[in-house]
Amino acid sequence: MDERVAGALRLLPDYLGQHVLLSASSLLLGLAVSAPLVVLARNSARVRWPVLTFVSVIQTVPSLALLALFYPLLLALSSLSLKLFGHGFAALGFLPSLLALTLYSMLPIVRNGVTALLNIDPAVMEAARGVGMTPRQSLFRVELPLAMPVIMAGIRTSAVWVIGTATLSTPVGQTSLGNYIFSGLQIENWVSVLFGCLSAVALAVIADQLLALVENGVATRRPLRVWLGLALLVVGVAAAIVPTTHGAKSAYVVGAKSFSEQYILADLMADRIVRAGSSATQRIGLGSVIAFKALSNNEIDAYVDYSGTVWANVLNRKDSLPRAQMLDEMTRLLKEKYGVTLLGSLGFENAYALAMRGDQARSLNVRSIADLAGHAGELRLGTDFEFLARPEWAALRDRYGLAFREERQYQSTFMYRAVASREVDVISAFSSDGRIAAYDLVVLEDAKQVILPYDAIVLLAPRRAGDATLRRALMPLIGAVPIEQMREANQMVDRDENKVSPAQAAQWLAEKAGLAGLN
């Protein structure tokens, strides 16, 4: 079997179980919330319009944004609850995903339910009153049974939507089949992306068919089919969930943002923790800002960030300091403001850098950003999703007088592809990225030192500040990863031929750092 397929299969029990648990919970909660709304909307035209509008508007919010928005909301609620009641709750992972998907699941259920109930033959409704039914008896004995086929159709649509959309819960820290897709996209493992898609599709088809069996049983008054369908659904959900809940809870959670280097470093840290005699799970594919918030909220225990990112995005500093001074200042401020411990720097820098194709740089005779300024008007800039919103882009633009002909944003993998295939000319590359060498790109010199230092730093959650095991496990990594090795490890994961998994690359890094056999 292909190594990538085998690797994906190993992850399947965990990913599938979490995905099923999330989807089933969201759908059940969605049903529980929708049912009274449907009845209210049936009873009152005044409630109907706002309810139907609300569920429709929810549907128009892009699902990824809906998931992302629940994180800050829950974080605020959690800190409020911490102040009022003495304990908060996890704002990352399951809860925001559950709430967003629940809202998402409601439209087909509510709309079909209301439509079906409002379209019941008035003669039958009058007969229900005429034989002596109370409004409640009429609802449960006549209207709901008659509306059930249409309601079931809505539930089926909803189930398919939820299972598909649940793949987008990975960036808010919920493990799902989306982990295959997001990590596969980052490390260009298309087998993984395809595996994730196909698993989600298969899951949706199975759920849809079982619900169809229930629907058919309801419509044709065959209780056996209804119970069979429901029983198979319950058994299926239970079978998928059991393996994930069975294992003991890990002692530590290591976080990672969504790119190759982060996956490798998370594997490296998790491996160190395991070697130190403890256990670790990973929350990978976190959004850049979400990762720090999750850490300061004790939802993950450790992750690697970059000094310039923390300086600008977390501490909101617009100024720049010399490297060592910045690290000292940052260590003090993170402790003071967030209780976060800056354990130290891994030894390499992953800075933003403007890069262009070697052949084009040579023909235009461009070596530095200052040289680039004269040609920028004819060139196109490709960036990742956050670069253009960062203060250093504004600083670069102003200090060097950069004005490109066009600016385009890409997911970082496609950004490199875009410059290689000449769709853009200049990109916001990452200095530790193996693809700079692989695609023969030239990093342009920043003579004015506008771009901040981006030392890779290990951060620990407030509750882990004095944790001896974690320190013992991670301290040996400080200063142990030189830039050349990080670049090569990244390249091993990103290249098209002889690709290795992030775990294998982490193993290679550990060996190079002389940590492979040690505790």
Place this chain on the structure above:
Amino acid sequence: MSQPIIAIERASKSYRNGQQFALHDLSLEIEPGTFVAVVGASGSGKTTLLKVMNRLAEVDSGTVRVSGQPVNDRPGHELRRSVGYVFQGIGLFPHLSVAENIGITPRLLGWDSAKIDARVEELADLVALPRNVLRRLPAELSGGQQQRVGVARALAAKPAILLMDEPFGALDPITRDALGSEVRRLHESLGLTTVMITHDVLEAVLLADRIVVMRAGRIVADGSPQSLVSGHPDADVRAMMEMPRRQAERVRAVLERNSHG
């Protein structure tokens, strides 16, 4: 004169803010055991009159008494379980079997299943419904059979009063005639008080003990079929009530012409 089983006193009900009356200061008393037919043009208030008797509609003013008790003294659904009602559109529950349709009111009243099953079979025999249709869904029955189910359902909880809103309107003439006679027979054998709305004057004349003619929410004529057919001061009533006799004469003329031909 015995105490009326249904007594309506100065009842009014209007639509469109009093612009149009369904009942206009209407009073009516019905003796137990009477078969009353209510006739009148569309919009004359016939259906409203029937519906206020079991509170499917409420009067704006006036009182309605059933068995001596004002209908508003108890919850509407309790009243309706004690009064049989046959709907114009039949209104069988499409998701319930014929047996379940017939047994619905006893079930709401909390009868035990064995008693309900026995009652359903008894009713099937009573309305001449083959036993083998009991397990089917209403949609699988003919129109005539469906209306037999409607009548059986109305009678299931042994009501003293049977209200029927144009029960045979959608049936073919032969089925209609047969069912009409059977309902009259049930009325006799069960000792019912029956109020039936019809637009068919001949049906009213043939089945009822008493005919009530309505126009614009008022009763414009009220009497035995004999008295109304043999003449009435109101020209419209007279024209309507003489219709069966005129038709019968025309039929006789046709027959005679043919036999002489």
